[in-house]
Amino acid sequence: DTAGHAHFLIKEITEQPAAVERTLSGRIDERFATAHLGGLNMDAREARAFRRVKILGCGSAYYAGEMGAQLVEELARIPAHAEPASEFRYRNPVIEADTLYIAVSQSGETYDTLAAVQEVKRKGGRVLGVVNTVGSAIARECDGGVYLHAGPEISVASTKAFVSTVVAFALIALHLGRVHDLSPADGARIAAGLKALPGQIREVLEQEKEIAALAAKYARHEGMMFVGRVRGWPVAREGAQKLKEISYVHAEAYPASELKHGPLALISPELPTVAIVPDDELLEKNLTTMGEIRARRGQVLMVGHTRPEAKFTEDVILVPRNEPELDPILLTVPLQLLAYHAAVALERDVDKPRNLAKSVTVE
Numbered sequence: 135d136t137a138g139h140a141h142f143l144i145k146e147i148t149e150q151p152a153a154v155e156r157t158l159s160g161r162i163d164e165r166f167a168t169a170h171l172g173g174l175n176m177d178a179r180e181a182r183a184f185r186r187v188k189i190l191g192c193g194s195a196y197y198a199g200e201m202g203a204q205l206v207e208e209l210a211r212i213p214a215h216a217e218p219a220s221e222f223r224y225r226n227p228v229i230e231a232d233t234l235y236i237a238v239s240q241s242g243e244t245y246d247t248l249a250a251v252q253e254v255k256r257k258g259g260r261v262l263g264v265v266n267t268v269g270s271a272i273a274r275e276c277d278g279g280v281y282l283h284a285g286p287e288i289s290v291a292s293t294k295a296f297v298s299t300v301v302a303f304a305l306i307a308l309h310l311g312r313v314h315d316l317s318p319a320d321g322a323r324i325a326a327g328l329k330a331l332p333g334q335i336r337e338v339l340e341q342e343k344e345i346a347a348l349a350a351k352y353a354r355h356e357g358m359m360f361v362g363r364v365r366g367w368p369v370a371r372e373g374a375q376k377l378k379e380i381s382y383v384h385a386e387a388y389p390a391s392e393l394k395h396g397p398l399a400l401i402s403p404e405l406p407t408v409a410i411v412p413d414d415e416l417l418e419k420n421l422t423t424m425g426e427i428r429a430r431r432g433q434v435l436m437v438g439h440t441r442p443e444a445k446f447t448e449d450v451i452l453v454p455r456n457e458p459e460l461d462p463i464l465l466t467v468p469l470q471l472l473a474y475h476a477a478v479a480l481e482r483d484v485d486k487p488r489n490l491a492k493s494v495t496v497e
C-alpha cells in the first residue's frame with residue numbers, strides 16, 4: 135500500500151534517503167578510503183586488469199548507466215561507456231577479455247538486458263550486475279555484482295532504484311579508482327560525499343511544494359526541452375524520460391552545447407527549457423546558453439546550486455552542493471518531483487502510465 139501517499143511514485147521518491155542509506159550500508163571502508171563490495175567476486179589484481187567498462191541497461195537503467203560511466207571515468211580513469219542493452223546483441227558486439235561489462239536492472243527480469251548479458255557470456259566476457267531484485271534472472275546470470283537494497287519499487291517509473299543505482303556505481307568507481315591511482319584524499323572526499331547524500335536528498339524533498347507549483351506552470355506547454363553538459367547531460371536525459379513517461383508531455387534532451395546546432399529552432403514561448411546548471415567548470419557556458427534561450431523568448435527553469443542574475447531566469451530549483459562527481463545524483467531528485475507533479479496536474483495515471491509495463495520480460 136502507499137502508506138498514506140497519494141501514489142506509489144511519491145512514496146518511492148520520498149523513500150530515497152533510506153534507500154541510499156541501504157545501498158551504502160557496510161560498503162564504505164574508512165581505513166583505506168575505498169568501497170568494500172564483496173559481491174564483485176574479484177580480487178584487486180583482476181580489478182586492475184580491466185582496460186574498459188561497458189554498461190548495459192534499458193530505459194532509466196541505461197541513463198543511470200550513463201551516470202555510472204562518467205563516475206568510472208572520472209574516479210578510476212578507465213574509459214567507460216553505456217549503451218542500450220536492447221540494441222547490443224543485434225550489432226554482433228566485440229567482446230574483449232579486458233573489458234568489464236556491467237548490466238543494470240531494477241527488476242533483474244528485463245528480457246533485453248538478460249539477452250545482452252547472455253551475449254557477453256556466450257563470447258566469454260565477464261559481466262557484473264547492478265540489480266535491485268535479489269535472486270532475479272539477471273542477478274543469477276551475472277558473474278557477480280552489487281545489489282541495490284533499495285526496497286521494492288512498484289510504480290512503473292523508476293526513482294529510488296535509479297538513484298540507488300548511481301550510488302552503487304559511485305561505490306564501484308571508488309573501488310576501481312582506489313586500486314588504480316585515485317588518491318586516499320580523493321577517496322575519502324568521495325566517501326564523505328556519499329555519506330552526506332541521504333540528508334541532502336531530504337533537503338531537496340523539502341522543496342516539494344515549490345517544485346509542484348513550478349510543475350503546474352510548466353506542464354501546460356506542448357513540450358519541454360531539457361539541457362545539460364557533461365555531468366548535467368545524463369541528468370537532462372533522465373529528466374526528459376521521466377516527464378514523458380508519466381505526464382505524456384513531449385520532452386527532448388540535448389547537450390546544451392548542441393542547441394545551436396539544430397534544436398534552437400524549436401525555442402519559443404511555447405517550449406520551455408529545463409537547464410541543469412551545477413556550479414562546475416561549465417557554469418559560465420551554461421549561463422550563456424540560458425541567455426540565448428531567453429533571447430528567443432524561451433522560458434527557463436534552472437536546476438543548480440546558485441541562483442543566477444534575474445535576467446537569466448527567476449524560476450530556479452536549488453540543490454545542496456556535494457562533491458562535483460556526485461552532482462548528478464542530487465540534480466536528478468527535483469526532476470522526479472517535477473515529472474510527478476506535472477503528471478498529477480494533468481491528472482495522469484501516475485503509477486501505471488499508458489502503454490508501459492514495470493518490467494518487460496519479452497522482446
Ligand code: BG6
Nearest residue numbers: 192193194195239240241244292
Ligand atoms: C522499462 C520500464 O520498460 O524498463 C522503465 O518502463 C525501466 O521504467 C526499464 O527503467 C528497465 O527496467 P529494469 O527493471 O531492467 O531496470
